[in-house]
Amino acid sequence: MMASVHYWDMDAEEFRGRTKTFALRVIRLVEALPKSRTADVLGRQLMRCGTSVGANYRAACRARSPKDFIAKMAIVEEECDEAIYWMELLVEADLMDESRVADLKREAVEILSMVVSSIKTARSRK
Numbered sequence: 001m002m003a004s005v006h007y008w009d010m011d012a013e014e015f016r017g018r019t020k021t022f023a024l025r026v027i028r029l030v031e032a033l034p035k036s037r038t039a040d041v042l043g044r045q046l047m048r049c050g051t052s053v054g055a056n057y058r059a060a061c062r063a064r065s066p067k068d069f070i071a072k073m074a075i076v077e078e079e080c081d082e083a084i085y086w087m088e089l090l091v092e093a094d095l096m097d098e099s100r101v102a103d104l105k106r107e108a109v110e111i112l113s114m115v116v117s118s119i120k121t122a123r124s125r126k
Contacts, residue, residue, distance in 0.1 A: 012061055015114065019054030019076075022111060025104050026050030026083065029096070039095045046086035049079040053111065066122055073119045080112040 027050075030043040056076045063069035087105045090096040 016054070016058060016061065019057045019111065022104075022107055023051040023054045025107070029087075029101065029104060032100075033090070033095060036095070038093060039090075042086055042090055042093065042095065046083060046090070049082040049086065050108075052079045053083065053108075057115075066125065070119055070122050073115055073122065077112065077115045077119065080108055080115060084108045084112070 026046060030047045030050075033039040033043045053076055056072060056079060060069055060072035060076060063072055084105060087096075087101050087108070091098045091101055
């Protein structure tokens with residue numbers, strides 16, 4: 001099983017926890033958005049992809065083959081990148097202050113980097 005793949009000094013279980021914490025932080029951010037139609041639409045999009053990062057990573061940990069692992073991790077990559085996009089839109093639409101989003105966005109970028117690295121490593125081992 002691919003769950004033993006390491007991300008620098010982080011094992012799969014630690015990364016699973018990190019993606020879950022990320023999801024919880026996304027939930028809190030979305031709950032703090034102003035009440036408006038635009039904030040609701042963008043918030044729903046961020047909630048969907050931000051919480052799916054961890055869920056899809058868990059699925060990748062249960063992959064049946066290296067090919068399955070890579071495919072599932074590609075979904076994690078897409079969802080994480082999308083979360084960054086929605087955070088950028090929240091700031092650029094003046095719905096959330098940049099300082100309020102900066103740390104969560106930085107975490108998303110770090111998670112994304114680790115996922116991309118893991119995919120590259122898995123591809124090189126195929």
